[in-house]
Amino acid sequence: MGKPHECILSTEQIKNRITELGPWFHNMNLCGIQTAPDHFLGDYPSIKWTRFSHAMPSDLRGKTVLDIGCNAGFYSIEMKKRGADRVIAIDHDSAYLEQARFAARVHGMEIEFNQMSVYEVAELGERFDIVIFMGLFYHLRHPLLALDLIHEYAAKDILIFQSMLRGSSSIDQVAYDYPFSEQEIFHEPGFPSMYFIENRYSGDPTNWWVPNKSCVEALLRSSGFEIISNPEEEVYACRRVEAPEFSKENLPAGAMK
Numbered sequence: 001m002g003k004p005h006e007c008i009l010s011t012e013q014i015k016n017r018i019t020e021l022g023p024w025f026h027n028m029n030l031c032g033i034q035t036a037p038d039h040f041l042g043d044y045p046s047i048k049w050t051r052f053s054h055a056m057p058s059d060l061r062g063k064t065v066l067d068i069g070c071n072a073g074f075y076s077i078e079m080k081k082r083g084a085d086r087v088i089a090i091d092h093d094s095a096y097l098e099q100a101r102f103a104a105r106v107h108g109m110e111i112e113f114n115q116m117s118v119y120e121v122a123e124l125g126e127r128f129d130i131v132i133f134m135g136l137f138y139h140l141r142h143p144l145l146a147l148d149l150i151h152e153y154a155a156k157d158i159l160i161f162q163s164m165l166r167g168s169s170s171i172d173q174v175a176y177d178y179p180f181s182e183q184e185i186f187h188e189p190g191f192p193s194m195y196f197i198e199n200r201y202s203g204d205p206t207n208w209w210v211p212n213k214s215c216v217e218a219l220l221r222s223s224g225f226e227i228i229s230n231p232e233e234e235v236y237a238c239r240r241v242e243a244p245e246f247s248k249e250n251l252p253a254g255a256m257k
């Protein structure tokens with residue numbers, strides 16, 4: 001890991017740059033200065049990371065990482081701190097990427113940042129040992145397509161997944177099939193379901209689909225991700241496996257260009 005060379009900037013200079021690049025969603029600690037000290041979720045995402053960091057290998061030497069929807073790069077930087085050989089981080093928002101570039105420089109870390117949508121992962125032309133797909137699923141109008149594309153083109157082994165979850169957290173065993181006459185099952189709280197937000201949730205018009213816990217687990221399995229652990233309420237560590245035969249479709253790689 002390199003020396004955090006930009007700490008030679010004065011406190012004032014760092015504060016000014018943080019202000020220029022704001023507003024920040026990630027509360028990063030840049031040379032002791034917080035980028036989003038009044039975050040509505042507290043010290044975010046540190047507060048979340050401390051609850052599941054034990055589930056990640058502490059030594060990532062020799063590993064490649066893709067951080068999808070990286071925002072200001074909090075998780076990319078954590079992966080570098082654990083020695084990952086290469087970290088590629090993508091986000092579709094150039095302002096967040098600017099924040100991430102500054103944060104990585106302050107930490108003296110080499111991370112490749114690309115302005116790119118999750119729907120374009122095929123264009124990276126590479127599979128990664130670890131794919132981080134956190135906090136993005138519910139911001140997508142086509143979330144299952146994103147998961148399928150990640151499976152088909154980007155994931156080699158481990159997927160770290162997180163979604164906002166709402167509704168019941170109970171989980172029913174899903175049967176292989178149901179008769180057409182079965183209707184009661186759809187009223188069961190533990191049946192997989194996803195809420196569609198037509199307008200806004202939490203003031204954010206990009207919150208589109210919010211799954212319940214049972215749904216998120218079913219979606220992961222259905223896209224070819226075996227759940228290894230659920231170390232934090234919303235976080236899943238998964239292993240890429242073959243997708244179930246009936247889940248396979250011809251995916252429109254690059255169709256969202």
Ligand SMILES: C[S@@+](CC[C@H](N)C(=O)[O-])C[C@H]1O[C@@H](n2cnc3c(N)ncnc32)[C@H](O)[C@@H]1O
Binds near residue numbers: 091119139
């Ligand atoms: C709630 S933030 C999550 C940031 C980070 N992954 C985390 O878990 O803290 C969602 C991020 O996804 C990015 N994003 C939204 N839609 C995207 C898309 N289609 N492709 C890539 N990034 C996207 C946003 O710009 C934002 O940085």
